Amino acid sequence: MTNHQLSDEEETEMLEQILSTATAETFRNFVCEEISLQADESVLSVGCGPGFEAAVLAQQVGEGGSVTGIDVNEDVLAAARNRCSNLSQVSFQHGDVTELPVTDESYDLVIAKQVLQFVDDVDSALEELFRVLKPGGRIAVVESARESEVMHSSDPEQMRRANEVYRTVRGDRNFGTQLLSLLPDAGFTVEDVVSRATVQREINEQVERGIEVQRGFLESSDAFDDSEIEAWEQDLRDLDEANQFLFCGITLLYISRKPE
Template sequence: MAKDEPSDEEERELWDRLLTTTTEEEFRKFVIDQLALRPDESVLSVGCGPGFETAALAQHITEEGSITGIDLNEEVLAAAKDRCGDFSQVSFKQGDITDLPVADGRYDLAIAKQVFSQISDVESALNELYRVIKRDGRMAVTAGDRRTHVKHTPTDRMQRADDIYRSEMTDRQRGTRLVGLLPETGFSVEKVIPRAKIQTEINAQIERGIEIQRRFLQASDTFDDAEIETWEQELRELDEADQFLSCGTAFLYLVRKPE
């Protein structure tokens, strides 16, 4: 294992911290509330992580239905199995969204929440989701658009640091590009619902963002180590003064596979 690479246990603990912030819990509830779930539906949860979403779905889907969680990471899948051990309608498989290990036309509903920001082959992923959904089946997809991300940056240094961060993030417009990509795959877009994700403190998610942004700044030609330290201190001083504010928009697409 590389020096800076987290252990399996550290990775598991990290995801637990990231997915139990108030913002993520509220967003998870928001998505499920829009689905009008039936208790006998077959549901595919792609990128299920350590099972928080799967457990929340299991509150709505009875043993007459089923839930399959899929994730690439073995360690977070182990956590998901532990978390959902009391739900007999839940099962898990290791797999990739571009090559799903499930049969054609298997599911009434597929959910891919914040998965598309992590992949490069969007076309293959959408084709796979189309394949595994039944005719007249539904899908819920969420993704953000980096252009909607705003922060309180009262100093020139903080503004420049955010400019570098935005320039380094790949496919910043994916949340809005899906409005064209989904119909190209064959889906009918029924509704697009925006949702602001607001952070007013430095929690586990923001700490993760600071870590990523720090790496971008270290690789840049415009920030030296001293300025990076000052930039981070400015962020933490805002947090201590209750003036930290970060907000981005996620787009929830509710789509259907034609009969």
């Protein structure tokens, strides 16, 4: 496996595999329950992916509400339109979170789930989310608390070094805890922070993608040679075969409001 840049088609296929898992469905439902959507509300789903989230949101706002999904990937949007083709209250647009193609103060609720970690200019992204939200409207932002992530290994020191490489490559894009300051700086009032622990006991599609990304980081680093990379990955697969694979991490949901 190599950490190549995914094409739009490859990314769409990967998202379909990950977001159709029971783990992803459970987490989607958790977020939707926590934000307590009301019928007839207007919702913007930023980084909407292939439409799983939009379909759930549409059920909550009903035919009198509206859901707009925005994504940078045209192939993903095609899959989303197909998935939600029978939902008249759902629409999709191509766009980037730092330059949203919607007018000011258009939505009662904006959701950005696991989006900011991929954004270089997070301040501009938060300014855009603030702009498109109605006064008194809510924003739900979800990011992982990277410091909380742990993975079982037969070689803890090797795992520690691998995680150090990951953090170095990703830089400071650990917005899980930083949002407590970033959201107020952007003008929002943080009303609640809800945590949810995710436990993975097997290598599923989501974990496979994580291994692929991590392996790419290790291959581009001077800290690991080829034999060490192979040993790192093989250890995870051996543990999975022995029913001893374990990953745990905490995800944080920030529910904030734009002042009236």
